[in-house]
Amino acid sequence: MTVSAHDNRPRLPTWETALSHLVLVAGGFFLMIPLAWMLSTSLKSLGTVMSLPPEWIPRTFHWENYADIFRLVPFGRYVWNTVVITLLDVVGKIVSCSLVAFAFARLRWRGREVLFLIMLATMMLPPQVTMIPQFVVFKHMELIDTIVPLVLPNWLGGPFLTFLLRQFFMSIPLDLDDAARIDGASNFGIYWRVVLPLSKPALAAVAIFMFNGSWNDFFGPLIYLHSRDKYTIALGLRSFQDQNYTEWHLLMAASLVAMLPVVLIFFFAQKYFIQGIVFTGVKG
Structure with a gap:
């Protein structure tokens, strides 16, 4: 033909x-x-x-105007504080959620499904429910006005991102685990040398989610940070607002500076972000 x-x-x-x-x-x-x-x-x-x-x-x-936002207020200090907190949050969330997701997706142990359902059930709790008890705990630990309350919870996992990584890990063939065990790899060796290298799109998605949430977080720093030299960008933007006066030109300049890292990271990592979100639904 x-x-x-x-x-x-x-x-x-x-x-x-x-x-x-x-x-x-x-x-x-x-x-x-x-x-x-x-x-x-x-x-x-x-x-x-x-x-x-x-x-x-x-x-x-x-x-x-862009020079004035760094001259009139310690905006550079706010940027540095935000960078430190955000990087610690991103690393902590990736490490903790990937370990928990690996246990739920690749290991076989008694009570796994029940604990997984309990973890998913915690997603129904709004953050306002745990806000006051969590504040009381950190107050008794004398950690108020430090970055620890903003960082430590992200080193203890999280239901949504753990679920996202678990779904991605389940799409990786189990034959790779068996081959690694034949070569003498431990469970952590499989996690580190097999699963994580194959999960870059999902890890990138987790990093972007966490970076965006931590970089733009206003409520957490508002509760736990009292010293001006420990403010983050979100709190620092309030420096250009008063009860009866707002310097709109400086506020808009500072907002653009604060928004720029998020836009750049998503622009350069959107390929991995989209892959990570799409591939999590391949296998349930």
Whole structure:
């Protein structure tokens, strides 16, 4: 059977495809409006922020606003505190959740399914339920106004991310474990040398989830951090707001600086993030 030369030509997009692309472009445009306004405001002077009609493109670009946020308040210190807490949270969450997920997915032991269901049941507890008891525990341990209450819970696992990693680990063939045991590998050796190297997409997804949550966390630092030199970025943004006064141009500049790491990490790691989320549903 001969193949027509017309079959090799690229197909033109149908009107349904064109319409869907048009809707996506329009949706993306509207989603970018707040970001564009934030960027515009960050380059204005305080006197022109509330001008009417609004100016999308400032007549004079005040780049010094970005320098002022580090000069007027210790914003660099806030960034450093946030980086330290976020990195400790990400490492702790990856280590603890991957170990628990490995035990639920790859090991056979009595009561495994029951404990797994109990762990999933804790997802139904809102954080407001455990907030006060947890605060009382850390207060008795004299850890208030330290970063320990913000870091230690993330070294003790978590139901959602443990479930995500467990689903991914179950998609890895068990034959690899048997082959490793024949070569003399222990359970930890299988976890470290077999499962983790094959789970980079899922680990990247966990890291992005944790980074985003920890970097933008406001409520936790608000409760546990009292000293100004220990503030995170989320608390530091309040430095540009007062009860009767808000420096909108500096607040928008600081918000853009705070948002930039999250956007960059997701932009460069979105491939692994999407793979990690998709592959967790391969095997249940």
